[in-house]
Amino acid sequence: MTRRRVDQDDGEIGPAEAARDRRRDRDLDAPARAGMRTGLAKQFKQVLDSQRKRATEDDRLRDEDGPSPRRGRL
Numbered sequence: 521m522t523r524r525r526v527d528q529d530d531g532e533i534g535p536a537e538a539a540r541d542r543r544r545d546r547d548l549d550a551p552a553r554a555g556m557r558t559g560l561a562k563q564f565k566q567v568l569d570s571q572r573k574r575a576t577e578d579d580r581l582r583d584e585d586g587p588s589p590r591r592g593r594l
Contacts, residue, residue: 533541554560
């Protein structure tokens with residue numbers, strides 16, 4: 521594949537080459553975006569929500585119980 525020079529301005533390339541660059545950049549970024557597909561994003565949100573809920577419950581229980589020798593001082 522022929523790559524254009526780094527110091528070449530984007531305004532100097534033709535529309536076909538600019539489209540090719542955009543496709544190449546998009547293909548290179550695809551693995552990073554793969555995890556944010558609809559189904560996986562929903563699962564990720566569910567995990568975060570359950571962790572947030574668990575942390576809130578732990579904080580509530582800690583406040584009700586007071587200091588514990590096992591947990592140390594807060």
